[in-house]
Amino acid sequence: KQEVTQIPAALSVPEGENLVLNCSFTDSAIYNLQWFRQDPGKGLTSLLLIQSSQREQTSGRLNASLDKSSGRSTLYIAASQPGDSATYLCAVTTSQLSFGAGTTVTVRA
Amino acid sequence: NAGVTQTPKFQVLKTGQSMTLQCAQDMNHNSMYWYRQDPGMGLRLIYYSASEGTTDKGEVPNGYNVSRLNKREFSLRLESAAPSQTSVYFCASTIGAGSHEQYFGPGTRLTVT
Numbered sequence: 001k002q003e004v005t006q007i008p009a010a011l012s013v014p015e016g017e018n019l020v021l022n023c024s025f026t027d028s029a030i031y032n033l034q035w036f037r038q039d040p041g042k043g044l045t046s047l048l049l050i051q052s053s054q055r056e057q058t059s060g061r062l063n064a065s066l067d068k069s070s071g072r073s074t075l076y077i078a079a080s081q082p083g084d085s086a087t088y089l090c091a092v093t094t095s096q097l098s099f100g101a102g103t104t105v106t107v108r109a
Numbered sequence: 110n111a112g113v114t115q116t117p118k119f120q121v122l123k124t125g126q127s128m129t130l131q132c133a134q135d136m137n138h139n140s141m142y143w144y145r146q147d148p149g150m151g152l153r154l155i156y157y158s159a160s161e162g163t164t165d166k167g168e169v170p171n172g173y174n175v176s177r178l179n180k181r182e183f184s185l186r187l188e189s190a191a192p193s194q195t196s197v198y199f200c201a202s203t204i205g206a207g208s209h210e211q212y213f214g215p216g217t218r219l220t221v222t
Contacts, residue, residue, distance in 0.1 A: 032209075034210065034211065036213075042215065043214055043216050044152075044199065044201075044213040046211070049210045089152070091152075096154050096157065097211060099144075099152040099153075101149055101150060102151060
């Protein structure tokens, strides 16, 4: 059974600092890894999708890397802003999508 | 293009009552999914439908039934609600099972008293 872990569970940083969010998974036979953002009381918004054959994906200030062999992904958010405050979830697809519990980020103005 | 829509947004049930959560997508996706989200546990898959006419159990199917009414719609039914089913329920869809991006609805917040 795929286990997905996100550490830390919560993170608070001052505005302008770079954010580093970690995700690890136990079964490396994945199709892809997806990073989502969830605002309080809202649904999930897809941020980045990395296929198993890729090493990284970038979108604006966001960059996600994937090391399938070690079962790790990292989401980098450059020059954080208060609007980046949210919970970030990673999910990996094997036969199904398996989610981590998320990292709740607070960016202090 | 509304994406994935869910109704209702909020619901309160008494133990033993039944209800159906509705989900629809307008992206011509083949696969649809129902998840529940509980504090500190991430999202867990309840049921999924890889294509129209098929449904399969996920990680936590007990107490739920589903119907893939057509390609657009996938409903989740609670026959006899229990307090343990208090959760936020999300529907999602993707073009096909496997390597494709999943798109999520806004969720239904269900409380069972």
